[in-house]
Amino acid sequence: MINAIWSMVFKSLRRNASRNALQASLIFFSAFAMAYFAQFLAGVTRNYTDNLVHLASGDMFIASAIAPEDAENLFEREYEFLNIPQDVIERIQALPFVTEVHPRIDHQVRVSLPEDTLVSGLSAFDPTLEPKLVRNFSFNEGRMINNDAYEVIVPSDLARRYQISVGNSLPMLARTSTKKMNLVNFEVVGIFETNSLSAWFNNYMYTSVSAARSLINDPTIVTRLNIHIQDADNKDEALDGVSAIINENLASASVPAALTWWEDGAEFFTSLVFGIEAGFFIIVGVICTILACSMGLATIIGVIERTKEIATLGALGAPPAKIRKIFIMESVLLSDLSSLLGVGVAAIAFMITLKYGIPITNPELQGFLGASKFYPAFDIAGFIVPFLICKLVTANVSFLVATKACKRPITEALADR
Structure with missing residues (x-):
């Protein structure tokens, strides 16, 4: 039974390759962006703001x-x-x-x-x-x-x-x-x-x-x-x-x-540290929220596009639990492969950036940070969390949409299309 379900999952992925490409690309970009930005956030905290506190005290x-x-x-x-x-x-x-x-x-x-x-x-x-x-x-x-x-x-x-x-x-x-x-x-x-x-x-x-x-x-x-x-x-x-x-x-x-x-600026540096970290957390949070919503929307569109297929399986007597399992496994598998690839590319980009740094060409920004290059810092959670976000978003969204589609008659699904 399990092998049959997996067989249907892989056949569906191949059959809907062009439709899944957009969703996979979006998940890949989301995982990459979230993982890479997380290392930048760690770099700001460890390489700059922490040291500002140490040197200002x-x-x-x-x-x-x-x-x-x-x-x-x-x-x-x-x-x-x-x-x-x-x-x-x-x-x-x-x-x-x-x-x-x-x-x-x-x-x-x-x-x-x-x-x-x-x-x-x-x-x-x-x-x-x-x-x-x-x-x-x-x-x-x-x-x-x-x-x-x-x-x-x-x-x-x-x-x-x-x-x-x-x-x-x-x-x-x-x-x-x-x-x-x-x-x-x-x-x-x-x-x-x-x-x-x-x-x-x-x-x-x-x-x-x-x-x-x-x-x-x-x-x-x-x-x-x-x-x-x-x-x-x-x-x-x-x-x-x-x-x-x-x-x-x-x-x-x-x-x-x-x-x-140097102590004269301690209170200012403390406020500056809080402002920098809060600003980066807000930026990263907004980016992650936008990407998560985009993944959810792409998953919704991908599943809704196949409501006819879902309704057909239901009309043929397939149990709703089995239908949900097929579509959830398909979405999660697509998400896992895409997000793992995105996190892997982010890890490679992180190692390259850590070795060479990102040059800061703006003199004012150089003076503000006190550095001519920006370096990220390793944060293992920054690589794990994006993968989990992609997995949970696609799994939950596909479950809700597929569950609703299973309850619709085939005539209604055909009329929508």
């Missing part, structure tokens, strides 16, 4: 500002070096509300390559001590840098563009604290992907603090202090204490210090 940055009329900045950085001895850092660490202090060195360098000279940023920090920063990019090759070695990890886009591989030696030319030039060879020990928040990561190579200080020829040089506080409500008290210590340390220096908060 409890960090204070201190940098020295350069006066254009007083000095020439060879590498067009917005700040000069800060000479901060360890005892000053310890005093800041001892302040109320301050939980962590991480010296940072962000420094422009020139990398001498065989056929080109690359001007890039060099960022020195200890990744094991700054977990917030570690979450904003992923290492896909190499190892963590040693704190006292002339080693560097380069971003993947620079590695591809200039054919840089692990094990290569990169000669870096940098200005020292006395405005002389210093040339040091750094070994490439890793390549990292920068698929997250900021385009800043796409332009910076990473090394250890010790190596960067040796490059600058000053053991007390930093360009920025990354200060974590207990709570955003304590920022004013912490700012006053840090300002007093920094100004005291720089009393005889010619370069002024500028203290800035």
Whole structure:
């Protein structure tokens, strides 16, 4: 009995191939669109909005500002070096509300390559001590840098563009604290992907603090202090204490210090995150609703077109349950094959997009997202749910329409046609 029903299902699919093609195409497109958009939604959440929250919470940055009329900045950085001895850092660490202090060195360098000279940023920090920063990019090759070695990890886009591989030696030319030039060879020990928040990561190579200080020829040089506080409500008290210590340390220096908060935008970033995610959820929800309604309409049309066949089977004495089973199995089988194909193509498109990214050419959008490319993120539910939606919509709609058609006399069905 079951084999006979399946035989009728396959014969019907072949016999109505041209009529089923439209419905199959629509289901394929629906499954593809829903699965692919789901990965984009995950990409927005994980690669952008989550990191906005992390970076906007409890960090204070201190940098020295350069006066254009007083000095020439060879590498067009917005700040000069800060000479901060360890005892000053310890005093800041001892302040109320301050939980962590991480010296940072962000420094422009020139990398001498065989056929080109690359001007890039060099960022020195200890990744094991700054977990917030570690979450904003992923290492896909190499190892963590040693704190006292002339080693560097380069971003993947620079590695591809200039054919840089692990094990290569990169000669870096940098200005020292006395405005002389210093040339040091750094070994490439890793390549990292920068698929997250900021385009800043796409332009910076990473090394250890010790190596960067040796490059600058000053053991007390930093360009920025990354200060974590207990709570955003304590920022004013912490700012006053840090300002007093920094100004005291720089009393005889010619370069002024500028203290800035990333926390100032925390409430805005929180609202922005909610708005971005809500907007994408609404967009994806509207798209899924439209596609689901379209699938339901296509299924209704497909079954109604065959009311004569349904009524004929009923008039010949076929049990209504058997008729419903045939048409439901036919619709579900068509839906399963089409949606599986759509989800499969979406998975291939996702992997391609994940590898190469989607370039963002609009400067305003680049600045808004802080990235030059958009990357999706893997969401297994985004591949399963579209298949289930297609299956449930076609099964329920075909059941309702076929049930109603089974109750109509053959003369009425013929009159409608």
